[in-house]
Amino acid sequence: MYRADFCVAGTFRDFFLFRKTVMLRALLLLIVGTMVLFEILRQLSFLPLYPFPLLGSPSLANVAGGILFGIGMVTAGGCVVGTLYKMGGGSVISATAFIGLIAGSGIYAEIHPWWSGIVKEFTFFKGHLTLPQAIGCSPALILIPLILVSVFFFMRWQKQNKWHLTSYVEGYIQPWRAALYLALLGTLSYLLVGMPFGITTAYAKAAAYLTKLVAPAHVAQTAFYKAVPLDYSAPIIHVQLLGGAGPVVDAITYIQFPLIVGIILGAMIAALRLGEFKVYDRVPARQYVSALAGGVILALGSRMTPGCNIWHLFGGLPILNMQSLLFLAGLVPGSYIGSKILVHVVLSAGAKATP
């Protein structure tokens, strides 16, 4: 991700600000590539958990979460994963957003009971998780036409040479190649762990541990920290896995924390090897405020949806999960609003020029 600069926040932001579409094409390739791999595995009965755990019935609240998520990821300068790999590369702005992400997760824990009521109130197609389930047809019936149309466009873009980006940086990985790597990794995760990549419950768990240091009794009584949403039998090892945001070592600790540490360390190693790791902190104060506030909004969006862009775009959309479709419906306008805030508020003052 570091070497390709595979930034999902930048993908949407740069489309709205500069009409740059090359990363949107790469993102579509990632989604459709994952769709193909998931469907092949499903047809071969390699996915006993289909749809995968932690998904819920669709609710209009997913759209609201997506809007907040879009605003947050653009103003924070990266999504929940982009923040990690940029921080690994030495970005102080992303480290600030990381603090905001943990703080925002802690704030959400306090409003969780109120928000849960809203989610329930606006839930529809109760018990149906994916679009094929809601329509009552086989997933292949919708997925195959979607894949065929996408492949048509992919080949057209290939003819128009629209996949390749000219880059002058060392060790650059073309975004289309990074998209295919990420599709393969996500599929591997589904196959081995029983679900694709997710990361944000770990942020909430970190918030729980920190809050516990100052208010242990409060954490013990907080409904959000007491809940155990992850409860499933893992494939291959056939062990019951339980996990939640509470400050205890559970399946979330084993599944999501290594991913967070791995992304930060992986990016740090890549940056060090390329001689690019350097910490610059002389950044306008307005940008620190944006990163911190963006991180908080991003965390609130991810908890309120629930789920992040990696979970929904890289995992949920390929199986046409309805929460993911609604999240995307919110993410697009949210990113637009975030882009406008970034240009007109955060970056309205020019950088200092030294003639």
Added chain:
Amino acid sequence: MKNNQPANIIVHDIRGQICPSCLLYTLREINRQKAAFKEGNTRIIIKTDNRDATTTIPDAVSSMGYECLVEKKKGYYELVIVPHRKKTIH
């Protein structure tokens, strides 16, 4: 005798800043310096640690009719925007 050294060199140090500061500030500066660029005695130097900017800036400025030279420095990249076409450093 004509002096090859530009009289006006504008340096923007955008290292560590939030994305997409580099591209935004570059485009704003180019627009500000349009007249000076026409005279051919101005160049803009952008210091950035954002890898993506080394792709987006050359792409954007070349579509505006300018040339961008990219050079890797110690821990960052330096982008030099000149009003006339020169060979790009790889």
